[in-house]
Amino acid sequence: MAQNKIAVIRGDGIGGEVIGQGIRVINALEKRHNFRLKYTELPWGSDWYFNTGAMMPHDAIDQLSNYDAIYLGAVGHPDLQDHLTLNGLLLPIRRAFDQYVCLRPSILYPGITSPLNGYKSGDIDLVVIRENTEGEYANAGGFQYLDFSTELAVQTAIFTRHGCERVIKYAFDLAVSRGKQNRVTSITKSNAQGYGMVVWDRAFERIAAEYPNIETESLLIDAACMEFIRSPNSFDVVVGSNLFGDILSDIGGMITGSIGLSPSANIDPERRFPSMFEPVHGSAPDIAGKGISNPIATILSGAMMLKHLGQEQASNEIEAAVLEVLSRKTILTQDLGGMATTIEMGDAIIQALN
């Protein structure tokens, strides 16, 4: 029997309840597919911060390196500035484990109505690949004269040839393996960001030359935001920097019905370190504790984790069960226009698996 060790960080807000449903769904498949995931709960996040002054312990990365994967809910608390929660937990993990690919698919599922007119199930099927370790999230910079009227900050984005090329190459390989529109769109802003984004563009041109059968396109981030609304069906694989990938994947979630349906995988493609699987959405403090959050993004992130761990069949069955529940339109959470609770959605998906 295949066994894997999973570090579970439920984190803040709705993180705990959505991870709970993700684990239930995976548990329902273990016997059938003869695998076992052994979970260790790591109670890190904002409550840990209130007790210790840090989002996770000083040896957190050492601890996490003993696991095959990390399953994460959400981070963010209304009483803590978001830069503390992100820079204290999520971003150091992505960097320490060189999870340089953040894979964020957006698919218009059966039963889901896009807020955009004229799109039916399957018409939108794109994946945003977000560079995940450098760019605008490099955490390089500093303050001067903090708390004085002359307060200033310098924030440096870092674009390395190596960092750009490897994630862009991943995007091209994905376009080939998807076999859909055979198109890769690069997101840039090199008209205004005349250094870092130029390194990005040059990397894109070099890698594109290695894939003559893949159509390419380079869009400014502002134009890409418009095109995601105007003609989302024209996108296949989209590759962008850390910030641009984050923005576009949120748009991708909304045009396919709800960010509550958007999973993500932070991957070290070379498998030197654990990869991390989390919903795109955050901790949603406005609905935390009410039991009404949509667990599907987390359940689909669990499916991505199973695929990464070699359980492709189980992963496919989760996706199929989600599609079946959505297409029936009877059990829907509030973000999708229904009244179902988080647990009722989990129950429905487990029933569909059976």
Ligand code: GGG
């Ligand atoms: N489930 C992921 C989560 O909690 N994300 C919070 C967030 O603000 N993430 C920002 C980012 O990924 O850039």
